[in-house]
Amino acid sequence: MSAVAATADAGVVLPGAKPVVVAQGLTKVFKDFWMRDRVRAVNDLSFHIEPREIFGLLGPNGSGKSTTIKMMLGLLRPTRGRLAIFGRAPSDVAVKERIGFLPEESFFHQYLNARETLDYYGRMFKMHGRTRTKRVDELLDMVGLTHAQFRPMREYSKGMQRRVGLAQALINDPELLILDEPTTGLDPLGTRQVKDLILELGRRGKTVVLSSHLLADVEDVVDRMSILYGGVKRDEGTTDELLTSSDKTTIETDALDEETIAEIDRVIRERTGGTKSLLRVSHPRMKLEQKFLDIVERARSESVSTSGASGEGATASFLRADGTADQGGNAGDELIDRLTRAVATPEPAAAPEAEASAVDEPDVLGDLLKSDTVPVDTDPAVGRGLADRPSGGPTAPQPAPQEDVDMDVIGSLLDDASDSGDDDDGRAGGKP
């Protein structure tokens, strides 16, 4: 599969660009003390990750996600198969200059504070003092820990440590960001921020690999994913390829009375000769995540104090598209941006749900009645019945985050979107 074809609907890649990660027949067998096979954690796994792609490794616990990531980082050696990062062996030090890594748990020197931790990892990249200090300041602000930066890490909550972990993974403005269960331990606010950050980094041309068993988190952000079970790849493709159910249709309107619903059902039966009908009618529920975010936002507006992470910070300038000049080497990113604009093929943007909800009911019904198929939203759960439907399931309207979360990150996202002409990379429009 060519690089362009691989990400045709996912993102924008440079034609002929080499994959960032190539795995062929990757196998990892853990041995016991007597060198007998103990666990075959990964078995004959092949995949590739293109530049500027957000790639998800999905699977339940023990499916081989973390093992794969550890092999990508050189922390484990494959028993068999080939693995190349930027065309080199994962253990190559030069490769690590271009990688940021967030492990599944927070592993830090507990005697250091957050600032010292970030400073320490900044030194690893031979950063000059001033650049390092600036980046540390921005990252601390971004993850909302400026006020707690001098507290030892051992006093941090798990979520706060995850935030530091995220900051250290970004200190070198990496080309490839590897996130192992990035939202584990984070509150919904932090989860949302991480997801927004991943999207923003993707827009900046970074390649992101993330593993998770929290499928909703992955679905929100990835372009393409590979689903593992028992160390074996079970499926792979873009989000739409894997999740769209073409034999069902979901319609969302303002609230309807029983008569109208009955009328719609009647129309459907008439048009299909009685072979199809309304399968499920319900009132959408707000996602709990959104409810939580609303509460936090309200508390902030009332200046309620907290000793934890504030989560207020803007994305560090060196990570943003509009970032000021930084010695971290944004020139390369700008070049990629220019090239990207030149080759980007704008996709037809999916209708924003906020707009959809604002459309008058009669018009929607009219359109429905006029057209044979109108793919507004597709839900695999449709038809399973109310009892089977997961709470806050996909049939619920997806609230527009721009309206509910007033964060600088989002602001910058909107700025960038407007600057670059409505999702010129075709990614943000398909995501919440």
Place this chain on the structure above:
Amino acid sequence: MKLSERLASADRFQKSRGFKIGASIVVGVATLGLVVAVLLTGLSDDAGGTMPAAALPDFAPLAEQGVSPEQIELLRENAASAGRARDLLDGLREQSGGVLGLVLGIVVGGAVLTLAAWLGLLLTFTGIAGAVAVVAGPLWFFPETRDWARFAAGLSLLGVMFTTIFRTLRLAFELPGPVFAVARNVLAEAVRLRLSVVFIVVVLIGLAALPASLDPDSPLRYRVQSFLQYGSGGTFWIIALLTVTFGVATVSFEQRDRVIWQTMTKPVAAWEYVLGKWLGVSALAAALLAVNASGVFLFTEYLRQLPALGEREAFVSQGEANEISEDRLILETQVLSARAKIENVYEDVPVDEIREEASRRAAEQAQRDPTLTTEAAIDRRARELAAEIGEQLTKQVVAFQRVIEPGAARVFRFPGVGERATADGPVVLRYRVDSGSNAPDVTYRMSASVAGYPYVVRPIALGVTHTLPIAPIIVTSAGVVTLDDPLFEELAEAIRSGLALGRYVTVQEMVDDDGALSVQLVNGDVTMRRPNPEFASVPAGGMSVSVGVGSYRANFLRVMGVLWLKLAFLAMLAVTAATFLSFPIALMIAGGAFLLAEATPFIGDALENFGTAERDGTVILHKVVAGQVASAAHWVFQTYGELRPTKRLVTGEMLEWSGVARAVAVLGVWTAVLGGAAVVIFRRRELATYSGR
């Protein structure tokens, strides 16, 4: 304004560039002023206090009294020679360094204060000094609490020194790159990890409290030796244990806690990580050792300024002649010195004769053995017996050369003394005599004659090392007067003035043409013609002469340098062990290796007498294995063990530059080999583990 705000404000002020520049100027000017004042005072003292060397008396008129020209020339030579005694004694009295030492101390102090200013610590240190003065000042005025005052002052001084050195090292590790980042982090870990902090506190408190443990009534030389022994030797052990424990902990904990995942996914090569860890641990050891060395050195100099036994004040004798007391003489020539130790050589063992005699006896015994019926069996048994008998005979011959019968004499020869001794430098005989069970209530009288000069008779306790200054001596018609004799200086002056007859003999006049010095030791009192009751023997290594060949201060620096080399080696040993072993196992291995290395001299001695077979020739397997292991360990750590820097410091033995070079070469190679192994292991290891279940 709250106190904390005031302190924060003061801290900001001391860290401002203006303060640093201003403080540097003030300290510089003060240092310069003090140096000039000391120099001016010192020069004026020298001008007024030192009498010009008196001219030799005119012996010519003696010719009119019938004295022959040859005798007059001899008198003149003796007078001139005896005049050199004053230089020697003045030299011993000025071992404390005099004006130049004081100037050097002021300059070093000024440099440290300037460094503290640029580290942003000067006001902090000034505050600490003020607090200590307030607390310790009143305590100093009461004899009962004076030790507490000394402890408080010492502890704060050591703490200040440690902080200064530590911060300087951290500043040095601001250099870019992963190696320095890792090293810097190790230092941060050292002062925040409970494990290492305990060791650091123990070192500082132990050293500060050590002076209080010295017995003020014991001879000064013993106090100094005790302090050097525990101050440098004891503290070295604590620092070494810290180095091993912390070196293992900093690497293994990082792997145990998986922090290594974060580190090694950054652009850090295995060699950079290992080097950084080693650098950090070695730097910590260096900081503690430097603090320890400074504390030991300064307090030793303080002790040196206290009156020795037989002195009413330092360097001033209780006697009217202001002679050098024995305590002071031994302190300056045997303890606070850098002397070469020259052991006597025994006569060559007559190997051929012993072999012949052994064969003869073995053949006789084999012939008499009724169990041996064939010629072949008799021959085989004779060969086995010949080896055993030969070994016994050799031991007997060697032992015989160390034994002196009651009333008999034995000559001990010390080669190379002429080459190493300076013309006027004192030479001291160190000897130990054993007899019977070395009963503590028995005193022997031993007589010694050097190079054929009259005997000196000394009462001695058995089983204890004694010293006898054997050069220079003054030979008179009444006998020999040694340097520790209260009359020595007075007699030398009398000879120089022509008021007494005698000859001032230096070591160069005592050695033979080959430069060897011969000492005849008699088991008894020759003047009283009374032999001691039993055989006397000199144990192996129990007879030597020591010759001053360098300065104590330079020796001190070399000793500290070698101690750091040992610590750096231990640091790499610990880091290497922790690259592939868990904390307890790595600690056991590295700690065991450390103990083994320190015990190498004892292992070497034990191996000499270690048998691996029964009397009947049956080989004992486990002893063979133990012997092989011990031999291998001895081979590996031989250089490490033989250095014995602390022992040399305590006994005033010179640590030769050649010894330092050998230490650098051998320990350097071992450290590099261990480091290389650590890098290879680290590169081959999988740092992550299976996280699934």
